Amino acid sequence: MELKIDKTMPSDAPVGVFDSGVGGLTVAREIMRQIPNEKIIYFGDTARVPYGSKSRETITKYSRQIVRFLQEQKVKAIVVACNTASAYALDEIEKELDIPIMGVVKPGAKAAVEATVNGRIGVIGTEGTIGSHIYSTYINQINSRIIVTGKACPLFTPLVEEGLWQDPVTDEIATRYLSGLVESGIDTLILGCTHYPLIRSTLGRIVGEGVMLVNPAYETARELKKLLEKKGLLNQKGQELGTERYRFYVSDMADKFQTFANSILKYGILSAKTIDIERY
């Protein structure tokens, strides 16, 4: 991945992380855990969520607006913490940017290739992510003999957002979505939507112990650390602990976002600020 760099960007500038809503917080959480010295500016597009059922053109437009907002915040690098936006918009936006940008798909694809033994990988995600075939494209760039089977799971996100993380209904829906993948003999399953790690135990139970679950959030944080190191952008200054180094913006419903964020992040978030993203 070739990335253009703005040499003038200080290494203590924040990393921008964006998602269609709350799901990308699972990625932010991993970055906080793995590289705690980094400042983060998170944007969740809660006024236009979800992205998974919308078109490439629309998602690219939305992503471009968010990138403009993040650049205004002087971020040193951007993580597209949404699989659909990574699938649809990343390549195009990367060409237009002078700071490093990375998505969650390439790290997830790479980790899955390393994990599979039998060469059969399953991917679950939104309609957009699965329809784009982006995971199979990246996986087959690394190893063209791997067989990738995708399955869109549009109900998982509403079930997670309704709080049914451990529930017979989620079990039933997951069984329907996943049975075909299990029967096809996969030994690795990519959780290709940022909401899915939150129902990881349900998914793991249904696919069984023989299937390795790959969480792109974890791999993305690892790759981000490597990328920042390589570019000399890793923050060298010791940060005071505390939540001030994390700033959260949304396009709507800041209170609801804050409640959700506090349920999954280790540090309580101080506040989320609403901005008008259509202006960007």
Next chain:
Amino acid sequence: MELKIDKTMPSDAPVGVFDSGVGGLTVAREIMRQIPNEKIIYFGDTARVPYGSKSRETITKYSRQIVRFLQEQKVKAIVVACNTASAYALDEIEKELDIPIMGVVKPGAKAAVEATVNGRIGVIGTEGTIGSHIYSTYINQINSRIIVTGKACPLFTPLVEEGLWQDPVTDEIATRYLSGLVESGIDTLILGCTHYPLIRSTLGRIVGEGVMLVNPAYETARELKKLLEKKGLLNQKGQELGTERYRFYVSDMADKFQTFANSILKYGILSAKTIDIERY
């Protein structure tokens, strides 16, 4: 309801109908059935759907943009075919308009008041619609002694859009959402989201025969006919039959919209056109 009228608007101008996406087609379908002479311009905001989990401010902004688009199409009247937009945006937008505009909430509330015998009405809808308490406000304006109990049902819309209209999972979720309402002794239930008529038979089975289901789509078409008659705006010219009199616009995913529309409308729709609603 006092409405300002543009006297110059010809009675053969179309009626504008808008919704957050496909749900409002259940309202358009009723208008087509009850007043087949009327031309309709339908707009579905598929780039920003759903509305039910977003804020009053955001929904009002979106609705205002759509109204501007419909006015550009020279509609003679507007039907807000979305309960959430009716709840949040209608009153404010009505003040700014010089053509009649009506929502689905008032007709639904009125019909429920006429239907109840024991004075206990249930309302199901999105978080936005239920949180606004708009149905109870209108119902209690007509009869202050009626007890209204609301219940947000955020999973119904994704279940309907996933096609699970007759399904054990929908049964299970509906049982959870509705059992409290049934126990509270309601004899009337308002289907306060345009998606819900599509799972009417499931809902009816769960609440039982003793509970009358009120479909605001049906009541809205009746009220629209009365409103157009009263204002001298009912189309007097016999229309050629055919689908040309119905035009469909969306903000995204025109093909998917068309497929859904063709599954619920009697007439096949010729095409849906995508427009950039953020420009309005």
